[in-house]
Amino acid sequence: SQKIEQNSEALNIQEGKTATLTCNYTNYSPAYLQWYRQDPGRGPVFLLLIRENEKEKRKERLKVTFDTTLKQSLFHITASQPADSATYLCAHPRAAGNKLTFGGGTRVLVKP
Amino acid sequence: NAGVMQNPRHLVRRRGQEARLRCSPMKGHSHVYWYRQLPEEGLKFMVYLQKENIIDESGMPKERFSAEFPKEGPSILRIQQVVRGDSAAYFCASSPEEDGELFFGEGSRLTVL
Numbered sequence: 001s002q003k004i005e006q007n008s009e010a011l012n013i014q015e016g017k018t019a020t021l022t023c024n025y026t027n028y029s030p031a032y033l034q035w036y037r038q039d040p041g042r043g044p045v046f047l048l049l050i051r052e053n054e055k056e057k058r059k060e061r062l063k064v065t066f067d068t069t070l071k072q073s074l075f076h077i078t079a080s081q082p083a084d085s086a087t088y089l090c091a092h093p094r095a096a097g098n099k100l101t102f103g104g105g106t107r108v109l110v111k112p
Numbered sequence: 113n114a115g116v117m118q119n120p121r122h123l124v125r126r127r128g129q130e131a132r133l134r135c136s137p138m139k140g141h142s143h144v145y146w147y148r149q150l151p152e153e154g155l156k157f158m159v160y161l162q163k164e165n166i167i168d169e170s171g172m173p174k175e176r177f178s179a180e181f182p183k184e185g186p187s188i189l190r191i192q193q194v195v196r197g198d199s200a201a202y203f204c205a206s207s208p209e210e211d212g213e214l215f216f217g218e219g220s221r222l223t224v225l
Binding site: 036043045046049089093094103 | 212213
């Protein structure tokens with residue numbers, strides 16, 4: 001069965017540093033990966049989508065990479081700010097119809 | 113353009129009662145998804161619907177749970193004879209097409225006493 005794994009340990013990082021989150025998947029080669037941000041008590045919010053033929057995607061201070069050989073995506077938050085503190089979710093489609101499978105999420109805490 | 117609207121935001125039920133959760137997708141979106149999130153856990157896919165059709169319900173328990181997305185009105189997730197294990201946050205998401213990003217509501221938090 002498909003699995004998508006994220007580091008379950010919280011990531012504590014100093015303001016201004018770069019946070020790097022890992023998303024690994026097995027048994028399936030998705031056409032794309034998506035990253036979402038979820039704040040406590042709120043619904044997830046879409047951040048970035050990266051396709052299998054794209055090695056890297058950027059949006060403001062966010063950068064995502066997609067390595068289909070390693071079956072891994074890395075999510076970077078550069079020049080991190082306390083407002084970046086949240087849980088970040090990685091997801092990929094299981095099959096046609098965009099039924100996304102989500103990883104367990106990684107909580108990021110940026111300390112001032 | 114309002115986002116995905118879910119109600120109620122919080123619902124308390126006693127064991128054996130019924131819970132009805134409603135979701136109005138974003139305007140122009142015909143694809144609706146329901147996910148369940150237990151405390152400190154990830155989102156688990158439950159069901160995918162298009163107008164008047166259930167496309168995939170492989171993540172939904174066979175008993176007590178049902179979903180619909182009628183031609184008019186919101187999508188409904190119905191849980192009959194609730195048990196304590198049903199306590200969770202239920203998120204609805206919509207998308208304008210079969211592929212791409214999902215737009216999530218703020219969730220409905222069900223507590224079963």
